[in-house]
Amino acid sequence: MAKDRLMSPQGERLSAPVMAPDHDGEWRVTDTSPRAPHALIYGWFSYPVPGSTAGDLLAKDVAGQWVLTAGMACHVAVPCPARSGEVATGTVDPRRYDVLVFVCGPMPNYPLRHLVDSFPHARKIALNVSLLRDAWIQDKFDVVIQRDGAGVVRPDISFASQRHHAPVIARIYAGPQREYPNSRHDQVETVVSQALRDRDNAVLDVDTKLPHNQYGLTSIGQIESVIRRVDAVVTTRLHGSVLALRNGVPAVVIDAVPGGAKVRAQMEALGWPLVLGVERLRKESIHEALDHAFRPEYRQLAQAVARRARLSVDATRATFVTALGTSMRSRL
Known part of the structure; x- marks a missing residue:
């Protein structure tokens, strides 16, 4: 299946700036290459309910850094964008993204099946997830790097995040x-x-x-x-x-x-x-x-x-x- 890509009037592929989280968690522009492939990071932090934990947010930052290391642009889906590099979950245009990364936590059928079905053209990667008994994830994701499940247990990727301090x-x-x-x-x-x-x-x-x-x-x-x-x-x-x-x-x-x-x-x-x-x-x-x-x-x-x-x-x-x-x- 040919990938559905957004194109400019001149026939060039549209691109958003590459974003990277700095020491205070703010995502900054680090690259504006018009040809950089795009990844969208999704997780429980993308939903207002049940919401995310501090561990989910740390894992999200680690995933973002790894995406940038691979030379891709990176956006994060959140309910209410407040920082550069964040996009509103409800207004995400799947056509903009080559890769969908779901980060951290359990992977229930609902609402995630609807999510992945919205990105038929994109490569889909599940990272740092807990596999449940439902095997649907194996059919819907191209790559599953589980934190636990199917006989595999890995350290949570938040161990790789920078330490945060608040007085x-x-x-x-x-x-x-x-x-x-x-x-x-x-x-x-x-x-x-x-x-x-x-x-x-x-x-x-x-x-x-x-x-x-x-x-x-x-x-x-x-x-x-x-x-x-x-x-x-x-x-x-x-x-x-x-x-x-x-x-x-x-x-x-x-x-x-x-x-x-x-x-x-x-x-x-x-x-x-x-x-x-x-x-x-x-x-x-x-x-x-x-x-x-x-x-x-x-x-x-x-x-x-x-x-x-x-x-x-x-x-x-x-x-x-x-x-x-x-x-x-x-x-x-």
Whole structure:
């Protein structure tokens, strides 16, 4: 069967730019050869339901790199294109592509049989897939490189993808407190949520309450172990900031009480600079504070603040012990 190819008015075959994912996952133009054969990468990431996992997306990037290595142009079918090199699943023109690559996951009859039937002219390759008992795939695909099935098991191709990193932020809220009826915790939490959505950060919500902990932590050790492993903390809670700094983790500390109360007072006593007030709280101020918090010198400063605090607490201990002695003598 002759392949159905799109042609220009001059009789030349139409071509789209070759795309390659860079370090941040964005697909960039790397070649615009008008004669480069075209491959379309398809997978569960091409459907809005059930959607994809991080592993599916890593496998997609690996497949894309391999396609480019073979000297072909590469597009990726997704429900809502947001990056260069992506095409809308619902508007794909099968005639543009010489090769259809289905990447990653199980291969059920529906909806994939309809997909491959839409590309009768193209070479069809199944890559990194799990073969089910239905043998239809063997008849519809020219090449099947399974991850598992039919007596074959291969390592998942996502092992070949580049590693991704996003800073981890622990978010610790105090919530309304009766002692501070004029606090604006709702306002603070809204602005913090908006700011964190703008950033490529992994956010962990941490509750410091015990024994009734919202996220299932059951001991101080568990709470501190979580905090110790993050890159920064955003908190409205006094002890959220203390737990961060005593573990050497930079904290963006927000006092939700207009004019400041115990949270700001504690940070000023410690000499910790990343303190924001509710009066002028903006997304931009949170972004600026987090950018500082991720810098190595602020982690060093957090460690130094913790050391100074421990020395100051030694003086508090001496005052307390003296008070205990005075109490005992007064009873004699």
